[in-house]
Amino acid sequence: xxxxxxxxxCLKAEGVDVVFGLPGGANLPTYDAFYDAGIRHVLVRxxxxxxxxxxxxxxxTGRVGVAFGTSGPxxxxxVTPIMDALMDSVPVVFVTGQVxxxxxxxxxxQEADTIGLTMPAVKHSFLIQHxxxxxxxxxxxxxxxxxxxxxxxxxxxxxxxxxxxxxYEPVSDVHLPGYQPTTEGNQKxxxxxxxxxxxxxxxxxxxxxxxxxxxxxxELVEFCLADRFPVTCTLxxxxxxxxxxxxxxxxxxxxxxxxxxxxxxxxxxxCAVGARFDDRITGxxxxxxxxxxxxxxxxxxxxxxxxxxxxxxxxxxAKNVLAKLLVEYRALGADPARLExxxxxxxxxxxxxxxxxxxxxxAEIKPQYMIQALYEATGGEAIITSDVGxxxxxxxxYYHFSRPRQWINSxxxxxxxxxxxxxxxAAVGNPDQLVCCVAGxxxxxxxxxxxATCAQERIPIKVFIMNNGYLGMVRQWQELFWDRRYSHxxxxxxxxxxKLAEAYGATGMRFENKATLVEDLKSAIATExxxxxxxxxxxxxxxxxxxxxxxxxxxxxx
Amino acid sequence: xxxxxxxxxxxxxxxxxxxxxxxxxxxxLSILVENKPGxxxxxxxxxxxRGFNIDTLTVGPTDDERxxxxxxxxxxxxxxxxxxxxxxxxxxxVLKIRDLEPADTxxxxxxxxxxxxxxxxxxxxxxxxxxxxxxxxxVTKRALIIEITGTTEKxxxxxxxxxxxxxxxxxxxxxxxxxxxxxxx
Numbered sequence: 001x002x003x004x005x006x007x008x009x010c011l012k013a014e015g016v017d018v019v020f021g022l023p024g025g026a027n028l029p030t031y032d033a034f035y036d037a038g039i040r041h042v043l044v045r046x047x048x049x050x051x052x053x054x055x056x057x058x059x060x061t062g063r064v065g066v067a068f069g070t071s072g073p074x075x076x077x078x079v080t081p082i083m084d085a086l087m088d089s090v091p092v093v094f095v096t097g098q099v100x101x102x103x104x105x106x107x108x109x110q111e112a113d114t115i116g117l118t119m120p121a122v123k124h125s126f127l128i129q130h131x132x133x134x135x136x137x138x139x140x141x142x143x144x145x146x147x148x149x150x151x152x153x154x155x156x157x158x159x160x161x162x163x164x165x166x167x168y169e170p171v172s173d174v175h176l177p178g179y180q181p182t183t184e185g186n187q188k189x190x191x192x193x194x195x196x197x198x199x200x201x202x203x204x205x206x207x208x209x210x211x212x213x214x215x216x217x218x219e220l221v222e223f224c225l226a227d228r229f230p231v232t233c234t235l236x237x238x239x240x241x242x243x244x245x246x247x248x249x250x251x252x253x254x255x256x257x258x259x260x261x262x263x264x265x266x267x268x269x270x271c272a273v274g275a276r277f278d279d280r281i282t283g284x285x286x287x288x289x290x291x292x293x294x295x296x297x298x299x300x301x302x303x304x305x306x307x308x309x310x311x312x313x314x315x316x317x318a319k320n321v322l323a324k325l326l327v328e329y330r331a332l333g334a335d336p337a338r339l340e341x342x343x344x345x346x347x348x349x350x351x352x353x354x355x356x357x358x359x360x361x362x363a364e365i366k367p368q369y370m371i372q373a374l375y376e377a378t379g380g381e382a383i384i385t386s387d388v389g390x391x392x393x394x395x396x397x398y399y400h401f402s403r404p405r406q407w408i409n410s411x412x413x414x415x416x417x418x419x420x421x422x423x424x425x426a427a428v429g430n431p432d433q434l435v436c437c438v439a440g441x442x443x444x445x446x447x448x449x450x451x452a453t454c455a456q457e458r459i460p461i462k463v464f465i466m467n468n469g470y471l472g473m474v475r476q477w478q479e480l481f482w483d484r485r486y487s488h489x490x491x492x493x494x495x496x497x498x499k500l501a502e503a504y505g506a507t508g509m510r511f512e513n514k515a516t517l518v519e520d521l522k523s524a525i526a527t528e529x530x531x532x533x534x535x536x537x538x539x540x541x542x543x544x545x546x547x548x549x550x551x552x553x554x555x556x557x558x
Numbered sequence: 559x560x561x562x563x564x565x566x567x568x569x570x571x572x573x574x575x576x577x578x579x580x581x582x583x584x585x586x587l588s589i590l591v592e593n594k595p596g597x598x599x600x601x602x603x604x605x606x607x608r609g610f611n612i613d614t615l616t617v618g619p620t621d622d623e624r625x626x627x628x629x630x631x632x633x634x635x636x637x638x639x640x641x642x643x644x645x646x647x648x649x650x651x652v653l654k655i656r657d658l659e660p661a662d663t664x665x666x667x668x669x670x671x672x673x674x675x676x677x678x679x680x681x682x683x684x685x686x687x688x689x690x691x692x693x694x695x696x697v698t699k700r701a702l703i704i705e706i707t708g709t710t711e712k713x714x715x716x717x718x719x720x721x722x723x724x725x726x727x728x729x730x731x732x733x734x735x736x737x738x739x740x741x742x743x
Contacts, residue, residue, distance in 0.1 A: 119600060120607045124650040127596070144650060178592060179650045195568035268570055293573045302644035309575035332567070 003131040003161060004029045006168040007095070008037035010138035013170060016066050018042060018057065018428050020050035024070025025110060027097030029162040042428060042457055045449035047074050049421040051081025052447065055090045056422030059408045060383055061429040062215060064146050065092040071099055072110030075156070076117060080415055082152045083121040087412025088236060089213055091150035093141045094118075098127070100160035114156045123151030124179075131164035135171050143174045148181030149300040150213055181299060185316025185324060193271070193295045193312045194328035197227075200269035202291075202342045205229045206252065206281075209236030209411070210274015210298060210318050217241070217404040219322035220273065226329055228339050230346055232260035234275050236411045239401035249346065250355065253281045254547050255393040258353035261553035263346055264289050271295040274318045277307040278412070279549075287552035297321050353545070355397055360538070363513045367391065367466050367537040370517065371398035374436065374464060377521035382434040383426050385409060387419040387443030390472040393543045395438045417446025423461040424454055434525060437463040441491055442471040448500070454530035455505030462525055463532045465497060468539045476542045501532035510534040581634035584613070586665060586735050588743050589628040589646060590620070590654040597651045601628060604645055610637050614667075614732030625653065629734045656743060658735050665735035669713045670695075671704045674724030683723050690716045701726060 007030065011019070018040040023031040034041050044050035047069040054065030069078050075096040085092045099108040115127045124144050126137045134157070141153040197203055211220050211233075217240045224231045224247055231241045232252040241248055250257030252264055264270060270292045275281070282288040285307065296303075296310035297318060304313040314321055357368045371394050374382075384399055385408040386392040392409055401407045408426055410418040423437035444465050454461055471489040478486050501508030507527050511520045511534070524533050544558025591597045598617055605612050615630040632642065643655050658665075671692075675683050680702070687694060687704050690712065696703035706716050710733060717728060737743040 115596065116599070119603050123648075129595070176650060178653045192568060195566070196570060196573065199567035199570055293570050294575070300648070302641065302648055304644075305576065306641060311573040311575050313576065334567075 001166065001168050002029065002033065003134045003164045003166050004033040005037075006135050006166060007138055007157075007162075008033050008039065009168060009170070010135050011039055011066065012037075014064065014139070014142045016064070019066045019068055020044050020053040020057070020425065021068030022047055022050060022070065022074065024074050024097060026071035026074075026099055026159045027068065027157070027162070029159060030068065030095070030097065030157070042424075042453060044421070044453050046447065047077035048080050048417070049424075049447045049450040049453065051078045051092070051094065052084070052415070052418050052421035053425035053428070053450070054092045054094075055081060055085055055088075055418075056385060056408055056425030057429040058090050058092055058425075059422070060405050060426035060435075062405065063091075063429070064142050065090070065425065066095070067092060068095045070097040070110065071114070071159075072112045074110075075112055075114040079117060079121060080413075082118050082154065084410055084413040084415045084418065085152035086121050086123065088410065089150045089209060090152065091145040092152045093138075093145050094152060094154045096154065096156050097162070098156045098158040101129075101158045102160075104158065114154065118154050121152070122154050123149075125154040126156065128155065128157045128161055131161045131166050134161075134166070135168060136174070139171045140174045140176060144176070144179060148179075148183070149210075182301065182315045183299060183317040183320055185297070185314050185321035187324065189312055189314045190321060190324045191328050193314060194325055194332055196269055196293065196295060196312060197229075197271060197329060198332045198334035201338055202266060202268040203229055203271065203339075204249075204263050204267040204269075205231045205271050205273065206234075206264065206275055207231065207237045207240050207273045208234040208275025211237055211240035212274075212404045214274060214299070214318035215404070216274070216317075216319035216322055219319050219326070223322045223326045223329070226326055227334055228336050228343065230263055230343070232256070232263065234278070234281060234411070235396055235409065237275065238396060239404045239406045242402040243400040251396055253278075254283070254549070255397065255543055255545065257355060258545055258556055259346055259349040261547065261556060262349050264292070265553045266345070267292045269293050269295070271297070273297045273322065274299070276303045282307065283547045284550055284552045357541075357544075360514060363515060365512065365514045365517060365535060365537045367468065367541050368394050368398055369514060370464070370466055370535055370537055371395050371438070373517045373521055374438070375399050377518050377525060378434060378436065382406075382436045383408065383430060385419045385423040385426060385435070385437045387437075387439045388414045388416045389440045389443060390476065390541075390543045391438050391440045391466040394466075416440070416443035418443075420444055420461070420463055421447050421450045423463065424450055424459050427459050427461050435461050436525075437461060439463055439465045440472060441465050441467040441469060445495075451501065451504040451506050451530060451532060458529060460529050461531075463530070464521070464524075465532070465534050466537050467497070467534050468537050468541070469493060470539065473543070475540070479540070479542070481548070497532055497534035504532075506530040506532050508532050508534070510536070512536045580637070581639055583634050584631055585634045585639050586629065586631050586658045586660070586663065586733060587643065587646075588656045588658055588735055589630070589652060591626050591628055592651040592653060593619070593624050593626045594651055597626070598628070600649050600651060601646065604649060608642070608645055610642050614730075616732040616734050618734070629732070631733055656737070658737060658743070662738050663735050664738060665709060665733045666707055667710055667713055667731055667733045668705070668707045669716075669728060669730045671706065671716070671720055671728050672726040673702050673704065673720050674700060674726050675702050676700060676724075679723050683720060686716070686719045690719075692716065
């Protein structure tokens with residue numbers, strides 16, 4: 001059979017039920033194979049949309065997402081989703097077409113050095129040099145993408161090789177001598193960690209996206225409830241511990257709660273699980289958690305002691321390690337009473353500094369209220385995606401995520417335009433669930449075109465644009481740190497989203513009244529098919545509280 | 559610190575952090591990689607991306623044709639070596655990394671020196687060459703090419719000696735290194 005038909009067989013063997021992609025010259029044979037391969041293919045309008053959709057699918061389902069693109073510009077358009085998937089550890093296989101082998105390196109039409117361009121953005125990549133490699137490489141790509149610390153893998157296929165006639169034999173094993181993730185966790189280290197936790201008087205459990213990736217939310221909850229451990233999650237970890245909960249401190253970091261950030265600041269022991277001490281978490285590194293010792297659990301050994309030196313490093317999958325840690329911890333019979341004083345302190349911060357904002361006294365919709373209203377209108381049950389900026393932070397603060405894979409956003413790379421296509425992918429992967437995107441008016445325009453895909457494929461995402469007519473987060477920083485010199489952040493009233501939605505074949509709505517917002521949102525959700533809602537919110541509202549960049553957590557403002 | 563297996567709690571005060579420290583000395587990393595196209599680019603690209611500066615780098619075949627060896631040196635005063643090796647380990651084509659202990663390692667470098675020798679200097683340069691157990695591999699009226707193998711220190715010492723005569727150019731391969739004793743590097 002043709003090599004590309006073998007690729008289709010591999011995809012089926014990997015259990016792929018949907019591919020997001022766009023054909024072009026260099027992947028015409030591949031698309032000929034898609035014609036009757038029996039795999040659902042969603043035709044996107046821009047490769048970046050396809051890449052983010054594959055990410056949204058992967059984040060929402062835990063399965064490997066797949067995106068296809070052609071050579072040259074098709075591949076360069078995929079660079080942003082590839083980097084995004086690397087930063088947030090999302091398992092996605094990207095398959096790109098390449099010019100025929102004799103043209104490689106000659107600046108042929110639509111030629112780009114895809115492997116070179118994506119090298120710093122991939123977990124691994126393959127340039128196919130012989131058609132016989134293809135089946136094995138496809139399986140290796142899926143294996144690398146989903147195991148260990150998940151991430152993006154690129155497979156670049158020159159068009160002539162994809163047409164070659166090969167004998168296809170199913171590949172049942174992968175052999176990668178240089179790739180052997182450590183997943184179990186060292187038992188002795190785990191025992192040490194249990195003892196340190198039992199000795200701690202001011203412990204904090206700091207959980208990140210690794211908990212979600214490892215499907216370890218249940219283990220995290222069980223472990224935290226084995227004692228009265230205070231828990232905070234990163235932006236990527238939200239949903240890993242159910243909010244609200246008596247032991248839940250809220251999100252930590254730049255726009256986290258004071259309770260979470262102050263607890264980190266005063267902790268004597270911090271147990272990091274699948275988190276990587278990003279600068280948005282630590283603030284000024286030299287003054288981060290100055291009294292704390294660190295247990296660091298991560299499947300990627302390179303994360304351990306990268307930013308903050310670990311006292312008890314544990315390399316392993318969060319699910320395995322937390323389960324073992326629970327057993328070890330229970331055997332110690334630690335006395336929860338030792339945490340009384342610590343909880344007293346935390347409760348003090350909680351009472352004194354709850355998340356809050358000054359609500360309007362008229363019909364004006366405050367952005368924070370918009371998220372509260374959405375929480376109410378959806379019963380807190382929807383899968384929520386977001387773009388990047390103020391609306392993302394408010395969503396993280398006010399939509400209390402209660403389960404893993406409910407919250408899908410671009411944390412590491414901070415990719416504007418992520419939310420809409422990611423919602424599309426999440427909805428394809430979860431046809432029975434309500435998927436909403438909270439978008440910014442700045443961000444949404446960056447991948448707006450996928451609304452056409454949603455309309456054509458009847459993917460019923462509900463997109464709520466938090467419209468303040470600004471690049472809001474940049475405006476906030478200009479207000480606070482650049483003397484209110486609002487340089488190029490005013491997006492005005494363009495475009496008219498209602499008309500635009502209709503032009504795309506979706507339903508457009510505009511909400512401006514706080515009093516009816518919850519009902520209005522419910523009506524949008526009840527509307528069939530894709531819906532784009534323009535929610536007009538306060539123009540100049542700041543996201544608080546906030547650790548100014550490079551400052552320590554105790555210097556939070558707002 | 560409590561012994562493993564006991565119920566004794568662990569004193570937080572006694573815990574010491576590991577990793578992320580700068581060692582302050584030169585490190586010689588011996589890296590086995592799969593002999594596939596683009597592997598060197600991945601290694602070099604990783605160093606560039608993470609801001610690690612390579613001092614010397616050599617690549618060559620091994621006794622197994624599927625495997626190549628990269629030997630590189632970098633300054634442990636500037637880079638946290640454990641972070642460098644951990645990042646390298648993440649590359650799928652990297653099979654094995656050893657941070658070689660100087661005392662347990664034989665390291666050698668090859669250098670070629672082109673020295674200007676006008677008139678009576680020739681004899682003097684050749685004498686220095688002999689002391690360093692170098693080999694004269696090319697002689698012309700106005701220049702000598704000398705081949706030296708040895709440790710980095712020896713080559714640097716030779717360079718200091720011949721520079722005053724008029725060093726036209728020098729080429730060095732960078733170090734290769736092998737561990738002492740019966741075990742494989």
